[in-house]
Amino acid sequence: MPNPDFAGKVVLVTGGAQGIGAAICQLFARHAATVVVADLQGELAQATAAALRAQGLQASACQCDLAEPEQAAALVGRVLxxxxxxxxxxxxxxxxPLxxxxDIRPPLLQRTLAVNLQALFWLSQAAQAAMRRQGGGRIIATSSVTGPRVAYPGLAHYAASKAGVNGFIRAAALELAADRITVNGVEPGMIRTPAMDNLGDADVNAAIARGIPLGRLGEPGDIAAAMLFLASDAAAYITGQTIVVDGGATLPESSAVMP
Structure with a gap:
């Protein structure tokens, strides 16, 4: 893939303050994009954006609770x-939360669906008109192998939301194609982020890594690289798809799935 150039382009990343989101912000900013770091943790988002600016990159920050539909729409308005x-x-x-x-109760399920799935609707609706005026755009979602492909105990609520994300990607891709807006997703497997602490300590993580065909946990940059590709000109003819980035863990022959 030719080295993508995002000069003059604006990229909004939700959950951008840490982990996978911060890696996405870093990579797009390094490729000349103006990045907006949006996160529930406003101070952390500001710190992430400031760290990018200290490197001579272009970044700003917004605090937003995406469980609230009006805040999702307002976030896009602020960027514009x-x-x-x-x-x-x-x-x-x-x-x-694992x-x-x-033990799942209505508030937990409601917030999971609101942040993971419903916010994707409201953000995309708010972005559609602006992207149409510009002659096109890219919508990319972080999905997961959990739900569409495999399941893990303690994550029924999360799995349901991510299966919904994949359904949204396919349907929205059809409807937005006429506006030259592509809709795609990335399905991360086991990625080395603070969220991995939910699954256990270092010994547990090491055992998980041994079961992955490539022999390691993924890094946030692995997901960011797939996002960069989907947003680049090289992926202009790809829509309604997801890319699995899991080191081969969900292959039927993998011991990560079939010990």
Whole structure:
């Protein structure tokens, strides 16, 4: 793939303050994009944006609770008011406290669906008109192998939301194609982020890594690289798809799935 150039383009990344989101912001900013770091943790988002600016890159920050539909729409409005355009929308924010199925209660399920799935609707609706005026755009979602492909105990709520994300990607891709807006996703496997602490300590993580065909946990940059490709000119004819980035863990022959 030719070295992508995002000069003059504005990229909004939700859940951008840490982990996979921060890696996405870093990579797009390094390729000359103006990056907006959006996160529930406003101070952390500001710190992430400041770190990018300290490297001579272009970044700003917004605090937003995507469980609130009006805040999702307002976030896109703030980006447009500040920068005048929005070229790439990346919905990476997620909510998934490890919880046994029997213990899931309405507030937990409602917030999981609101942040992971419903916000994707409201963000995309708000971005559509601006992208249409610009002659096109890219919508990319961080999905997961959990739900569409495999399941893990304690993540029924999360799995349901991510299966919904994949359904949204396919349907929205059909409807937005006429506006030259592509809709795609990335399905991360086991990625080395603070969220991995939910699954156990270092010994547990090492055992998980041994079961992955490539022999390691993924890094946030692995996901960011797939996002960069989907937003680049090289992926202009790809829409309604997801890329699995899991080191081969969900292959039927993998011991990560079949010990």
């Amino acid at each position: 008011a500040q920068h005048g355009r929005l070229d790439v929308l990346i919905h990476n924010a997620a909510y998934f 919880t046994a199925f029997a």
